[in-house]
Amino acid sequence: MNQVKCDCGHVNPHGTILCEACGKIIEDGTQITAEPVIDMRYEGSARRSQTYNKSMIDKVWNFFSSVKVGVWLIVVTLIASSLGTILPQEMYIPNIMPVADYYEDQYGWFGRLYYDLGFHNLYSSWWYLLLIAAIGVSLVICSLDRVVPLYRALKKQRVIRHESFLQRQRIFGTTSMAVSKDSYELVKEQLKKKHYNIREDEGNILAEKGRFSRWGPYVNHVGLIIFLFGSMLRFVPGMYIDEILWLREGETKVIPETDGQYYLKNVDFKLEVYDKETDNEAFSDALDSAGMVAKNYQSDVILYKTKGNTVAGEEPELEEVESSSIRVNEPLKFEKFALYQVNYKLDELSKMSFLLTNKTSGETFGDITINLNDPEKMYELDNGYSVELMSYFPDFEFGDDGNPTTKSRVPNNPAFVFKMYSPEKPEGEVSFVAIQQTIEPLGDNEYKMAFNGIETKDVTGLTVRKDLTLWIIGLGGLIFMIGVIQGAYWNHRRIWIQRKGDEVWVAAHTNKNWFGLKREIQLVLTGTEIKEPMDQLKDNQVDEGETD
Amino acid sequence: MITLSENLLYIAFIFYLLSIPFFGGAIKQKKNLDHQQNSGKWATFGIVISIIGFAAQLGFFFTRWSIAGHAPVSNLFEFTTFFGMCLVGAFIIIYFIYKTPLLGLFTMPIALLVIAFASMFPTDISPLIPALQSDWLHIHVTTVALGEAILAVSFGAALIYLVKVIDQTKKSKSTTWLEVVMYGLIATLGFVIVVSAFSFADYKAEFNWVDKNDNEAKVEYHLPALVGPNQGELLTDGKMEPLVSVPGIINAKKLNTVIWSFGAGILLYGLFRLVLRKRIGAALKPFTKNINLDLVDEISYRSVLIGFPVFTLGGLIFAMIWAQIAWTRFWGWDPKEVWALITWLFYAAFLHLRLSKGWHGERSAWLAVIGFIIIMFNLVAVNLVIAGLHSYAGS
Numbered sequence: 001m002n003q004v005k006c007d008c009g010h011v012n013p014h015g016t017i018l019c020e021a022c023g024k025i026i027e028d029g030t031q032i033t034a035e036p037v038i039d040m041r042y043e044g045s046a047r048r049s050q051t052y053n054k055s056m057i058d059k060v061w062n063f064f065s066s067v068k069v070g071v072w073l074i075v076v077t078l079i080a081s082s083l084g085t086i087l088p089q090e091m092y093i094p095n096i097m098p099v100a101d102y103y104e105d106q107y108g109w110f111g112r113l114y115y116d117l118g119f120h121n122l123y124s125s126w127w128y129l130l131l132i133a134a135i136g137v138s139l140v141i142c143s144l145d146r147v148v149p150l151y152r153a154l155k156k157q158r159v160i161r162h163e164s165f166l167q168r169q170r171i172f173g174t175t176s177m178a179v180s181k182d183s184y185e186l187v188k189e190q191l192k193k194k195h196y197n198i199r200e201d202e203g204n205i206l207a208e209k210g211r212f213s214r215w216g217p218y219v220n221h222v223g224l225i226i227f228l229f230g231s232m233l234r235f236v237p238g239m240y241i242d243e244i245l246w247l248r249e250g251e252t253k254v255i256p257e258t259d260g261q262y263y264l265k266n267v268d269f270k271l272e273v274y275d276k277e278t279d280n281e282a283f284s285d286a287l288d289s290a291g292m293v294a295k296n297y298q299s300d301v302i303l304y305k306t307k308g309n310t311v312a313g314e315e316p317e318l319e320e321v322e323s324s325s326i327r328v329n330e331p332l333k334f335e336k337f338a339l340y341q342v343n344y345k346l347d348e349l350s351k352m353s354f355l356l357t358n359k360t361s362g363e364t365f366g367d368i369t370i371n372l373n374d375p376e377k378m379y380e381l382d383n384g385y386s387v388e389l390m391s392y393f394p395d396f397e398f399g400d401d402g403n404p405t406t407k408s409r410v411p412n413n414p415a416f417v418f419k420m421y422s423p424e425k426p427e428g429e430v431s432f433v434a435i436q437q438t439i440e441p442l443g444d445n446e447y448k449m450a451f452n453g454i455e456t457k458d459v460t461g462l463t464v465r466k467d468l469t470l471w472i473i474g475l476g477g478l479i480f481m482i483g484v485i486q487g488a489y490w491n492h493r494r495i496w497i498q499r500k501g502d503e504v505w506v507a508a509h510t511n512k513n514w515f516g517l518k519r520e521i522q523l524v525l526t527g528t529e530i531k532e533p534m535d536q537l538k539d540n541q542v543d544e545g546e547t548d
Numbered sequence: 549m550i551t552l553s554e555n556l557l558y559i560a561f562i563f564y565l566l567s568i569p570f571f572g573g574a575i576k577q578k579k580n581l582d583h584q585q586n587s588g589k590w591a592t593f594g595i596v597i598s599i600i601g602f603a604a605q606l607g608f609f610f611t612r613w614s615i616a617g618h619a620p621v622s623n624l625f626e627f628t629t630f631f632g633m634c635l636v637g638a639f640i641i642i643y644f645i646y647k648t649p650l651l652g653l654f655t656m657p658i659a660l661l662v663i664a665f666a667s668m669f670p671t672d673i674s675p676l677i678p679a680l681q682s683d684w685l686h687i688h689v690t691t692v693a694l695g696e697a698i699l700a701v702s703f704g705a706a707l708i709y710l711v712k713v714i715d716q717t718k719k720s721k722s723t724t725w726l727e728v729v730m731y732g733l734i735a736t737l738g739f740v741i742v743v744s745a746f747s748f749a750d751y752k753a754e755f756n757w758v759d760k761n762d763n764e765a766k767v768e769y770h771l772p773a774l775v776g777p778n779q780g781e782l783l784t785d786g787k788m789e790p791l792v793s794v795p796g797i798i799n800a801k802k803l804n805t806v807i808w809s810f811g812a813g814i815l816l817y818g819l820f821r822l823v824l825r826k827r828i829g830a831a832l833k834p835f836t837k838n839i840n841l842d843l844v845d846e847i848s849y850r851s852v853l854i855g856f857p858v859f860t861l862g863g864l865i866f867a868m869i870w871a872q873i874a875w876t877r878f879w880g881w882d883p884k885e886v887w888a889l890i891t892w893l894f895y896a897a898f899l900h901l902r903l904s905k906g907w908h909g910e911r912s913a914w915l916a917v918i919g920f921i922i923i924m925f926n927l928v929a930v931n932l933v934i935a936g937l938h939s940y941a942g943s
Contacts, residue, residue, distance in 0.1 A: 041904070067900050067904035067905060068905065070900060071897050071900050071901055071905070074893050074896055074897045074900070075893075075897055077893060078890050078893040078894060078897070081886050081889060081890050081893070082886070082887075082890055084881065084886060085883040085886050085887065085930070089881055091880075091881075092882075106760065106797070107797065108797065123881045217903075242876075242877075274675045279675065280615075280616070280617060280675070282550060282615045282616055282673045283616075283672075283673060283674065283675040285672040285673070286670075286672035286673060286674035286675065287675070289670065289672065290674070293674075293675055293677060294677055294678055295675065295677075295678065296678055297678050327678065328678035328679050328681070328874060329678065329679065329681055329682040329684075329873055329874050331873070331876075338876075340876040341678075342876060463876045465876050465877075470872070470878075473878070477864075477865050477868070480860075481857065481860065481861060481865060484856065484857045484860060485857050488853045488854065488856065488857050489853075489854070489857070512849075512853070512903075513846070513850065514846075515842075515843065515846055
């Protein structure tokens with residue numbers, strides 16, 4: 001590769017604009033500007049994107065290394081994101097009808113259009129993910145294109161800079177007298193007081209501080225890339241689990257995705273609401289206008305682990321791990337899992353009882369209680385009476401064919417087909433019993449099942465979550481934050497004080513906050529004969545980029 | 549105790565209001581207001597009055613905290629007043645760095661508007677629903693408010709920049725857009741005046757109406773109904789019949805309030821123009837005569853640079869941590885989350901344009917204005933119009 005040797009002897013990589021060592025403009029005929037101040041962005045170092053543009057790879061690289069492209073990607077993503085908030089996303093709509101119908105039903109033609117454009121699932125659409133991916137690529141290439149040459153240039157910089165470099169800094173001034181030893185020492189001392197690192201060479205000074213703030217943008221980009229990488233890991237099998245576990249009070253179930261290792265028992269579910277009498281009286285006005293306000297959703301649970309190996313189909317032997325309360329904001333954690341309180345259902349039917357009754361005399365012959373989640377086949381009563389449960393429909397409706405069927409296994413609307421045996425009717429009588437209706441399909445019966453009460457139980461809905469990507473995402477976030485703070489709250493400042501013949505030249509540069517730099521130079525030079533340098537861009541409208 | 553707390557907020561409001569003429573006076577008094585200059589008596593009075601107001605509002609905040617048992621940042625009224633307080637706090641800090649009373653002349657009215665706007669929402673101390681019962685409520689919400697307030701200071705500085713730099717001798721795109729921004733601020737004032745006036749007169753009009761699912765419902769208007777609800781039927785005697793009604797899918801009551809606010813805004817704006825006989829921007833311009841353009845540009849930029857990390861921390865990182873704990877996932881594309889992301893992306897673009905593309909001065913100032921509009925959109929529209937999981941923050 002053809003390298004460029006500067007007059008000062010330093011060998012620069014091809015494409016360098018300002019010599020890495022002395023800052024002299026490297027004349028290759030293209031990069032000379034007539035501006036009074038040189039462009040200090042990236043220290044005039046050789047960026048790949050500014051140097052090569054031949055192969056396909058060069059062109060892709062150059063495209064993504066452009067900040068302009070990066071900003072456009074951000075702006076397009078920003079606008080695209082906002083579109084997804086016009087109507088609720090699919091995941092937030094109630095599951096009551098087909099999605100397309102729901103949008104049309106609720107929002108008319110606009111809803112239909114929204115759905116047809118795929119905006120109901122915008123954030124997982126291929127083009128949105130492509131945008132995010134493009135931002136990711138842009139982050140990597142933009143950073144690499146700049147950080148490597150910038151690092152080289154800052155590392156190779158010499159104390160003594162070329163005249164043209166100093167003259168064309170934004171802050172520059174000369175003092176036409178030799179500087180006294182005392183002043184020289186005083187300046188050095190005052191610079192040290194301001195926490196500058198000082199390098200000296202033949203009585204010339206380079207005072208520098210906050211160089212690490214120049215790495216802030218690259219550090220935060222690395223954080224973002226780690227974050228995006230972590231988000232992608234979710235799609236790797238085993239990294240991410242999102243299940244719902246519904247548990248009735250008293251019920252013990254295996255926790256999904258734990259390979260049958262863990263079981264959970266719902267001991268009790270509580271829903272508490274604020275009470276004007278017992279809670280903080282300051283809330284009473286708010287409670288008057290809002291009505292009922294939930295105070296606590298809580299499942300008291302017992303976590304079990306299976307003991308030893310269980311053979312499929314056999315009841316596992318359970319060992320209690322802990323008994324705990326799961327509340328909103330207080331998930332139960334075990335191994336890599338967390339159980340969250342997310343849903344509930346109060347007063348689900350759990351048991352129903354009936355009295356076997358003679359329709360004419362009203363005499364009863366004992367009652368049966370049916371566990372709606374685990375009904376028995378036969379219910380034996382005294383004196384030769386018994387009831388057979390021929391069919392059971394937990395969530396009864398009439399199907400399309402007119403026959404009874406069940407919508408789900410949840411006992412929302414239980415219905416039964418009983419066969420009642422009695423000494424008079426040893427062959428049994430069939431009766432179809434649902435809530436508020438009885439059908440006797442085979443003619444008039446002598447006996448009936450008279451409704452005798454219900455028992456209800458609360459059901460808790462827990463999210464079972466395992467997310468092994470969290471630490472990577474957290475790490476990405478942390479690195480991003482460090483990078484942003486590093487870049488935002490510190491400035492990279494350099495002050496050059498050089499002897500040129502009988503004159504003292506002062507030049508200074510900062511990547512931002514020029515007011516702060518000027519104030520600092522003023523302080524550093526007080527008590528010396530050195531004149532305060534001028535801001536060469538002052539009163540001109542600043543239209544120069546800052547250097548990061 | 550509750551009365552004491554509320555009175556402290558009134559006191560703060562009055563002191564903020566009083567500080568404005570002093571900041572105005574400070575500008576008239578001193579010819580040269582570069583940052584190295586001593587700002588003079590007027591400015592000192594102004595800042596002392598602001599600090600007293602700020603202390604009073606802190607008093608309001610902490611007394612309310614002790615009454616409620618949780619930091620008062622849990623509904624729209626509380627969050628927005630807190631945001632106003634942070635704005636004043638951020639201004640006070642920046643005042644001591646740059647010594648610019650002019651910034652007070654622009655920031656304090658914005659803070660006042662924010663607090664007045666907040667007071668239009670129910671001010672009851674509300675109990676926390678289970679999702680909000682977490683220390684992260686305090687950490688997340690206060691950091692967001694602080695970050696947004698610092699970003700709002702950049703809006704204040706940008707406004708000064710624009711008022712000063714835009715040529716008012718002839719009509720241009722810039723003068724028009726600046727008037728649009730001024731109108732936006734005035735319309736907020738219009739909203740406050742209209743709502744306060746009718747609330748003072750205890751205006752209540754009840755309607756029967758039919759919602760989008762064909763259910764009958766009742767709604768109570770506190771402003772005369774220009775826009776009535778779907779198939780609305782006025783139940784209260786002697787109140788105004790709506791001029792038009794809208795389909796059930798639109799929230800007529802909110803739309804009515806918006807129309808009133810914009811209408812009042814137009815009236816007020818027209819009145820101002822009539823009295824001033826020039827654009828609002830032109831009327832404000834003399835106040836900016838002595839300000840150093842580079843300095844306000846720098847204040848605006850540094851506010852973004854300081855506010856951006858704070859906002860990221862509060863609005864995204866703390867938000868994600870809490871969302872993981874309360875909602876089982878750190879990110880769920882809830883509208884409020886998306887708009888926080890949009891705000892963040894916008895300021896990221898702002899910084900890139902400034903740092904790498906050299907967007908300084910006027911362009912940068914316009915960006916700061918747009919950023920503030922996005923923040924306000926997320927605060928107001930997302931709570932009241934879009935409403936997702938964060939809707940409990942509304943009224």
